[in-house]
Amino acid sequence: MKWNLHRPLGALFGLVVMGSTTAGASETYPIDTGTTAWMLTSTAFVLLMVPGLAMFYGGLVRTKNVLGTMLHSFAAMAIIGVLWVVCGYAMCFGATRGWIGWDNSFFLLSGIDHGPNAYYQIEVNGATKYIPHLVFAMFQGKFAIITPALIAGAFAERVRFRGYCIFIALWSLLVYNPLAHWVWGGGFLTGKAIDFAGGTVIHISAGVAGLVTALYLGKRRGYPLATMTPNNLVMTLMGAGLLWVGWFGFNAGSSVSSGLLTAQALTVTQTAAAAGALTWMVLEALLHKKATSLGLVSGILAGLVVITPAAGDVMPGGAIVLGILASIICYGAINLKSKLGYDDSLDVLGIHGVAGIVGAVGLTFFLRSVPDHGFGLQLWYQIEGVLVSMTYAAIGTLILCVLVEKVFGFRLKKEDEMAGMDHSLHSEHGYGLLNLN
Amino acid sequence: MKWNLHRPLGALFGLVVMGSTTAGASETYPIDTGTTAWMLTSTAFVLLMVPGLAMFYGGLVRTKNVLGTMLHSFAAMAIIGVLWVVCGYAMCFGATRGWIGWDNSFFLLSGIDHGPNAYYQIEVNGATKYIPHLVFAMFQGKFAIITPALIAGAFAERVRFRGYCIFIALWSLLVYNPLAHWVWGGGFLTGKAIDFAGGTVIHISAGVAGLVTALYLGKRRGYPLATMTPNNLVMTLMGAGLLWVGWFGFNAGSSVSSGLLTAQALTVTQTAAAAGALTWMVLEALLHKKATSLGLVSGILAGLVVITPAAGDVMPGGAIVLGILASIICYGAINLKSKLGYDDSLDVLGIHGVAGIVGAVGLTFFLRSVPDHGFGLQLWYQIEGVLVSMTYAAIGTLILCVLVEKVFGFRLKKEDEMAGMDHSLHSEHGYGLLNLN
Amino acid sequence: MKWNLHRPLGALFGLVVMGSTTAGASETYPIDTGTTAWMLTSTAFVLLMVPGLAMFYGGLVRTKNVLGTMLHSFAAMAIIGVLWVVCGYAMCFGATRGWIGWDNSFFLLSGIDHGPNAYYQIEVNGATKYIPHLVFAMFQGKFAIITPALIAGAFAERVRFRGYCIFIALWSLLVYNPLAHWVWGGGFLTGKAIDFAGGTVIHISAGVAGLVTALYLGKRRGYPLATMTPNNLVMTLMGAGLLWVGWFGFNAGSSVSSGLLTAQALTVTQTAAAAGALTWMVLEALLHKKATSLGLVSGILAGLVVITPAAGDVMPGGAIVLGILASIICYGAINLKSKLGYDDSLDVLGIHGVAGIVGAVGLTFFLRSVPDHGFGLQLWYQIEGVLVSMTYAAIGTLILCVLVEKVFGFRLKKEDEMAGMDHSLHSEHGYGLLNLN
Amino acid sequence: MKLVTAIIQPDKLDEVRESLIEAEIYRITVSRCTGRGRAEETDLYRGQEIAPALVSKIRLDIACNDDFVEIAIQAILKAAKHDSGQIGDGKIFVTPLEQCIRIRTEERGNDAI
Amino acid sequence: MKLVTAIIQPDKLDEVRESLIEAEIYRITVSRCTGRGRAEETDLYRGQEIAPALVSKIRLDIACNDDFVEIAIQAILKAAKHDSGQIGDGKIFVTPLEQCIRIRTEERGNDAI
């Protein structure tokens, strides 16, 4: 009688009945409750990154676009949230068919909901244990949600909502899922490039996709002549705080364990973020005599991104160096953007793309232990991963941009852009408090 | 020497002394640290829902009532937080005395703080293990806190703070505790209706209580002629994000385990929320050509509520269908409200009540495995649970409304309502930033 | 091949390879995954307190100082985040050298990253288990970050950013690290005073440091004649919510376990916070006929602080009494401040210092079990701990104040203070939304 | 035509607006402001040359034809007072208005008010 | 010198500003306000003496020399209308301006505009 989970406490310390339909499965596939607990928690933390990102990005745009920008993150949660369950997990982690994977039993996750495939094997203290397969699928699902949401920063303040929704749905299916399959799911890059928690699959691909969309859709009206002041840096700071916390789930959860590797990943995540933040602060202090809050949070992000591919394989000292490098190089890249004049509104390429590349390649120099096949080959694997990811993301994104623009309309109309997305697309206002209400 | 918990690391890897007064208890009642970790985490996540709710509700009212509305959630944390420890847990989970339960040793939780009753038996991989009884008590306590806080949305912007405090204290003692006892604590509904994480006890009872209070207290001055614009939809979105994260603790924690059932609950929670959000978005796009942020978060909530009673017993496919249904039916219910003209300010009935009913009844059609007594009987159990909860909550709430209004004053005075709760009840302003300060 | 962590799922249920370089270490030092999971989670929760504190403090200052104030918390995350890894952990938890500890292998955490020292011994159910040493180091690191950030409330709205950064770096190295070493790391107070999660080391030292800096730096221009209205009480409430959640990690994580003691700590934390909030609410209602939101959150904080040293050693009943006492005494202390006229802007002494003392001394009266050496001696130990902490913090802080002010400049210039920190120090504005942008 | 500008306490906004509507004055523009009135209190700070804290207020602007000016003033006076008048209750200013144009129709003058 | 004050719809701010710039009017002060215009709608509430909800608006203040007044008005009229004029599109008020001083240079009068 599984529905009676909250047993009557009248009969104190009675037996809690199993919630699984496969009686006896628990003996055959012993669950490691500790690892499961951490993976459940990680999944929740990574979800926290979605409102975190909505706040981070939402605070940086102009007041008239705040809701529209936050909705980009929330819509990803809704759309990819459903797609992932329907077919995304199957495409990424099903048995490889070359371009993508597929497994009928992963459709709607029905085959891993119960039965023997519901148990995902791990090793704990040298013994074979299991975690629920679903928790791994959900954890990975959060990554699939956050990646398109990241791209949205590149074309903030100038796209139609319908076009955006269709774009991210297609991008997730046709760009993200194959990439994730290649690197993590058994595809041709699996086992070559080190990408602990998604530097290549997530940040580099998002960065490149951001650049392509920003170039294809063109600049915001007025950019770069009119300065576009952030509407709520206070909220951007809050968002950065939530992102930092969520990233612990992102990186440490990627160990799919609750042990030394997990702690190593958490430690370097914390360390690189702090080093990145400190570096950006010092840079600004040296160059402009004034440290800014936007600089500090940019440094946090740069540090978090750079350590993402490396989190399982470098030591704290290496994390500090990578964090410092990331901030310096991203700082340069963003200044270069101003010179080149393209409008990557919230610097998706400048932070995620660049720090992702620095991390993916740079980690080779700080590996805790160099693989048997040697440093040189590993360096090549890393570069190969970056190049494949960049090329594929660039081409795929460009095709989707053209398609969505031509068929559904992607770029916002001039008057709608001037009036603001909140008014023209959603008929709402973010801050009613500004007016007497 | 239990106070020496942070042992001197000078003596590296010395022995950490036990913090328990019952030496040896650990051998007799082996703790499952993994399940304990997840239950601790869940408790924290559910607590996160309280500020999440404060933000969600707070953003939807007018500027002059923002603090007053947020305080409704925070006051529940203070008042029920104390009451639960004093007697709430005893009333819900003590040995049944019919209407309520009671156990002297649960008074001030003293009997479960240490000694043999401090260990709460669970089954892990077929073996008998324990978690600290206190963590279960605290986890349940968060549910008791959130339920009255939910009701507050129905009579937002028009109640006195003192009356509200007394109302929720009494409602918790006289409505919530008995209901929770009946369904979960060993009362007459225990083991009949499936209510995994509180669809009946929490959402339906809150929804009905919301309707009754809204009707009894009457409309806000000006409703529905004057439109009452939300003061901070941006904050409402943030709140929705925290609620989603917190709900993972709410539902997946209700498994009182860290295993397959937990993962199943988390998966369907995520899935139903995404499906609900997507459906509401599509509905609005079809009907009004514009998706709104308030619509999207309403869909999130509808999806989260509908899956709450069902989280342990349906598969992801069922969760998608339930999420879709919830959004469609809640959307209809809210439109109906506008026609009927009663003032359930933040749609506690329209979302929590309605989606709760859809979930409690609808889950029967998507059960992972139909119970031995058959589909029909289970459907009746579900309907019975809903009816009992609705009836009891309605009558109890009405009596308390009358009592509080007559004895202490519940409805805000006309001038105070016009001036706003923040000014008239708390002498504060939510956003000092609006004025030069 | 440790970099292949996300094994190809094509080969379903293949073996996950260990991420540790010490093959076989897992058998010798069996990790308790449950405890590890909770400690990882606790670390993330305590990190959440940093943005929580930024929001809490940030909401209380004037609009022109909101970013500058939030940056005080974020800068602590950056600066101490790096310092801790480099040498902080070694100074606190290295083998004692009297004033501080030191261990070469803790430098850059390199010696505990892998190898036998990477495992930190705990006892679970009477058996010897391990958690990764790094997770303990990171958990402790969060405490080191939050303490200087707390002090910042005392001199809010009137310090230079550069001076602040140098001050907290030095304070952390010269005041916090030694104190933490004495009480927790093997120094001369270890094993005497009960300080479960840092009442003495964190809250009392921060409170006293706050008083000293506030006195040394002088009042804000206009204080106390001009009232300084909070710019965003709504954000302060959100911050209080995050602090409450984060405090579960703070206190329950300090058990370095996932068992009964952990649950006890979590329970009394929740209980004392609720009791503190309720008491402050009732106090204000009795004395002013109006409960305020700032009062309620002050009560939450007072309750959380008072229980911090006591969390492992008192029962829920005692937690209620301590919470009540804390709110009453802090309320009095803050009123006294207004009379004495010094400008501890956000009441770091009045809340953290005072409630910390109440907790550290008061806990002796509510101990679950009195230690063998008797109540009197323990009371003396407690008082001794408080006095040492107060004296050392006061002297150390004063010296650093003078040093920083003379060498780098600490107090903000008059015109910069009038213009606001955001403009004069960071060239940014917190709320662009206030102006058309 | 005149422009009647009133600075009132925020908690009186709804009452003043209802009072104006009763006097058949519907068109109005409202904004937030902060202010400092009462001299006595500011005196306190003088010795110290400290700017006293600003208090939040609401500003109403009502463009009206000459014969409505007194009606508007009376409607405001009636509703804006706390009890029978407290410090901080506000001020009313009347300034001349030379032209008024309705954007929608491009009408000008008295008809456009 | 005159002060031209326009109350317009928020979504038209950018268009009105560009229209003014085209008319060579660069100097401008802008603020948020809320308002209620159209009488018809407010009538609805009268029986109940309920203050109708306020709608958010933007206020433009332009100090200009007398010969620029009509230019400014036309520039605003051109850009502030939705389609060919909808309810809520706003109002323009013109008030006399006696003096204008540029703080930087302390210039006064027409040159300081």
Place this chain on the structure above:
Amino acid sequence: MKLVTAIIQPDKLDEVRESLIEAEIYRITVSRCTGRGRAEETDLYRGQEIAPALVSKIRLDIACNDDFVEIAIQAILKAAKHDSGQIGDGKIFVTPLEQCIRIRTEERGNDAI
């Protein structure tokens, strides 16, 4: 009676207020606004017909009797300048004020200022 309206830089608010208090002008209404002054910079954008970004400013309104007008102006000029005057330092406008009423006492005219 006149209404003196000054648009100043936000960071100078406190200094200007203290300067006014020194000049014995206590009563004041303050609000936020944004603006664009200096023509040169906006010229840049003209070719592109782009509205230049608005810069945040503070607006002070001071109703005063005729003999206080110059005193108020001088007090503002003294405190509102950055160094000896920078672009963006602001403007002062003086408009006629026909009537002034203190709501609390219903006094009118010079006494009510």
